[in-house]
Amino acid sequence: MQVTKHSNGLLSIYFTAGYPTLDSTVTIAKALEEAGADFLEIGFPYSDPVADGPTIQHSSEEALKNGMTLALLFEQLKDLRQHVSIPVYLMGYFNPVLQYGVENFCKSCKEVGVNGSIIPDLPMYEYEELYQSIFEENGISNIFLVTPQTSESRIRKIDDLTTNFIYLLSSNAITGGNLEVKDQAEAYFKRIKDMDLKNPFIIGFGISNKETFGKATKYANGAIVGTAFVKLLAEENYLTKIPDFIKSIKG
Amino acid sequence: MSKYQVDSKGYYGPFGGAYIPEMLYPNVEELQNQYLQIMDDPSFKEEFEQLLKDYVGRPSPLYHAKRLSDKYGAKIFLKREDLNHTGAHKINNTIGQILLAQKLGKKRIIAETGAGQHGVATATVCALKGLECVVYMGAIDIERQAPNVARMKMMGATVVPATSGSQTLKDATNEALRDWINNPVDTHYIIGSVVGPHPYPDMVARFQSIISAETRKQLLEKTGKETPDIVMACVGGGSNAAGMFYNFLDDEEVKIIAVEAAGHGVDSGETAATTALGREGVLHGSRQILMQTEDGQVIEPYSISAGLDYPGIGPQHAWLFKSGRGEYVSATDDEAMQAGLRLTKLEGIIPAIESSHALAHLEKMKFKGDETVVICLSGRGDKDLDNYMKYFNL
Numbered sequence: 001m002q003v004t005k006h007s008n009g010l011l012s013i014y015f016t017a018g019y020p021t022l023d024s025t026v027t028i029a030k031a032l033e034e035a036g037a038d039f040l041e042i043g044f045p046y047s048d049p050v051a052d053g054p055t056i057q058h059s060s061e062e063a064l065k066n067g068m069t070l071a072l073l074f075e076q077l078k079d080l081r082q083h084v085s086i087p088v089y090l091m092g093y094f095n096p097v098l099q100y101g102v103e104n105f106c107k108s109c110k111e112v113g114v115n116g117s118i119i120p121d122l123p124m125y126e127y128e129e130l131y132q133s134i135f136e137e138n139g140i141s142n143i144f145l146v147t148p149q150t151s152e153s154r155i156r157k158i159d160d161l162t163t164n165f166i167y168l169l170s171s172n173a174i175t176g177g178n179l180e181v182k183d184q185a186e187a188y189f190k191r192i193k194d195m196d197l198k199n200p201f202i203i204g205f206g207i208s209n210k211e212t213f214g215k216a217t218k219y220a221n222g223a224i225v226g227t228a229f230v231k232l233l234a235e236e237n238y239l240t241k242i243p244d245f246i247k248s249i250k251g
Numbered sequence: 252m253s254k255y256q257v258d259s260k261g262y263y264g265p266f267g268g269a270y271i272p273e274m275l276y277p278n279v280e281e282l283q284n285q286y287l288q289i290m291d292d293p294s295f296k297e298e299f300e301q302l303l304k305d306y307v308g309r310p311s312p313l314y315h316a317k318r319l320s321d322k323y324g325a326k327i328f329l330k331r332e333d334l335n336h337t338g339a340h341k342i343n344n345t346i347g348q349i350l351l352a353q354k355l356g357k358k359r360i361i362a363e364t365g366a367g368q369h370g371v372a373t374a375t376v377c378a379l380k381g382l383e384c385v386v387y388m389g390a391i392d393i394e395r396q397a398p399n400v401a402r403m404k405m406m407g408a409t410v411v412p413a414t415s416g417s418q419t420l421k422d423a424t425n426e427a428l429r430d431w432i433n434n435p436v437d438t439h440y441i442i443g444s445v446v447g448p449h450p451y452p453d454m455v456a457r458f459q460s461i462i463s464a465e466t467r468k469q470l471l472e473k474t475g476k477e478t479p480d481i482v483m484a485c486v487g488g489g490s491n492a493a494g495m496f497y498n499f500l501d502d503e504e505v506k507i508i509a510v511e512a513a514g515h516g517v518d519s520g521e522t523a524a525t526t527a528l529g530r531e532g533v534l535h536g537s538r539q540i541l542m543q544t545e546d547g548q549v550i551e552p553y554s555i556s557a558g559l560d561y562p563g564i565g566p567q568h569a570w571l572f573k574s575g576r577g578e579y580v581s582a583t584d585d586e587a588m589q590a591g592l593r594l595t596k597l598e599g600i601i602p603a604i605e606s607s608h609a610l611a612h613l614e615k616m617k618f619k620g621d622e623t624v625v626i627c628l629s630g631r632g633d634k635d636l637d638n639y640m641k642y643f644n645l
Contacts, residue, residue: 050432051432094533095533096547100546
């Protein structure tokens with residue numbers, strides 16, 4: 001499976017590595033694939049996640065308490081491709097990547113079969129100046145974000161730098177909000193669709209159920225559910241509830 | 252162009268930049284494109300200077316502390332930022348930023364605060380200009396600094412406790428950044444220190460540079476020479492130090508000393524001595540020096556002084572440290588408290604515990620007898636009376 005311009009109605013799930021337990025990462029990934037998720041974002045935790053709301057921040061704090069680190073995550077993902085075949089992206093903040101070493105990070109991604117990364121606080125300028133060649137040499141796609149405030153010229157530039165898909169934020173907000181598909185949001189989704197970008201785009205932030213998923217995928221190639229799934233992971237026997245969760249969104 | 256000032260891309264050597272999520276990009280880009288132009292505008296300058304004079308009470312005195320000088324055997328001057336309206340240097344920056352926010356057409360102001368000094372300074376200028384004000388403050392700091400919380404509320408500000416992480420300055424900053432992400436159009440974020448994404452470190456340093464601009468003039472009057480041998484200031488994020496050093500950076504003969512908070516000691520595990528323990532990293536939008544784990548998780552800082560309780564250091568300071576232009580040292584809680592009491596007894600001035608850290612370093616210095624030393628007395632100690640009372644059983 002690849003995320004392409006012809007993809008339709010893809011569902012991606014975000015969850016935080018090392019949450020709810022240190023070794024739950026691959027088990028959850030496997031359960032998600034079996035339940036019908038189309039691709040995955042695995043978050044590596046950071047102590048100061050400014051783009052996240054309380055739910056994902058809490059999962060990061062718990063994961064750090066459990067002992068999760070980027071190095072340990074790559075260790076856990078060593079056998080990823082024996083269990084999981086759908087695309088997997090790592091999502092997190094830049095400082096842990098910087099400390100691990102950007103080149104080491106890209107090499108480790110490649111070794112374990114991770115397709116790309118989403119690092120919200122790594123800006124385009126720094127990416128181009130310092131890191132683009134390292135990502136490209138290792139075949140790792142860096143996914144950029146677009147918000148309702150992003151200018152058209154900047155979106156075009158992001159489209160040029162993108163080697164996989166563009167992550168479209170449903171609104172200018174932190175994670176865990178609710179998508180209110182007002183005329184304004186619809187107009188924004190339509191504006192992006194009409195730009196006829198080279199790359200597919202996936203909508204994230206505020207997608208939590210069938211209704212919001214449906215509205216987002218009317219325009220985008222897919223949508224990402226994060227906070228709603230991380231909430232499920234706090235429940236007892238969460239593994240057995242994953243199939244119903246996916247079904248409740250995809251139908 | 253000074254090699255110690257920001258370059259056109261927002262960097263000081265390898266430090267600085269704007270490591271922000273896309274959600275903050277339009278806000279930050281607007282500032283990047285406009286701050287220099289607005290600050291150069293004659294009507295802006297006129298109002299800024301007028302308010303600093305009539306409202307803040309500038310120029311702040313440069314006081315020759317004779318008894319302190321006698322004790323250490325040097326000619327020691329205190330730059331009296333403690334005499335500013337609201338009791339610290341923080342107001343220089345908030346006056347500048349509120350005028351800038353007005354020029355940008357913003358209706359709502361947010362800020363983070365540690366000791367509460369920046370929060371008070373922000374609430375003050377919001378009252379002055381009639382703008383809505385929301386201040387994020389660590390829940391623990393709210394307890395430690397009750398009088399400042401009351402001041403902010405009296406001036407009409409909403410004080411929101413930051414309950415995540417260590418519940419101090421760093422977490423208040425995270426909450427303020429989240430607010431800004433959620434309110435991208437009408438809100439200006441008044442960052443209180445020389446931290447954050449470009450252009451904040453440069454913008455705040457420019458607003459605070461009045462400290463060293465005045466000092467040069469005052470020194471010339473008092474000593475016949477514009478430059479001292481040594482300038483000293485305490486550093487948390489580093490705004491009073493940035494202002495105190497600003498106009499001396501290119502005078503390489505002027506020795507620059509920055510004093511960080513060592514808390515219970517540099518190796519105690521309870522410290523905010525960033526340059527001693529930190530490595531290059533990214534926090535709150537800039538590449539800087541950061542106390543962090545091997546995995547890149549930010550280590551919770553500790554200091555008795557809420558204003559120095561920050562795990563990083565502004566990018567310009569990181570560069571002054573790395574390039575060797577500045578000497579970065581630290582003082583413990585105990586050393587700072589003793590220095591605060593010493594100044595009180597010798598000069599009748601109760602300093603903020605933050606400023607006491609700078610004074611504490613005098614104990615470790617050797618003077619020949621004729622050196623001119625300027626220390627930035629960044630704030631007054633009224634807010635710290637509780638701490639002084641507890642510490643000295645007063």
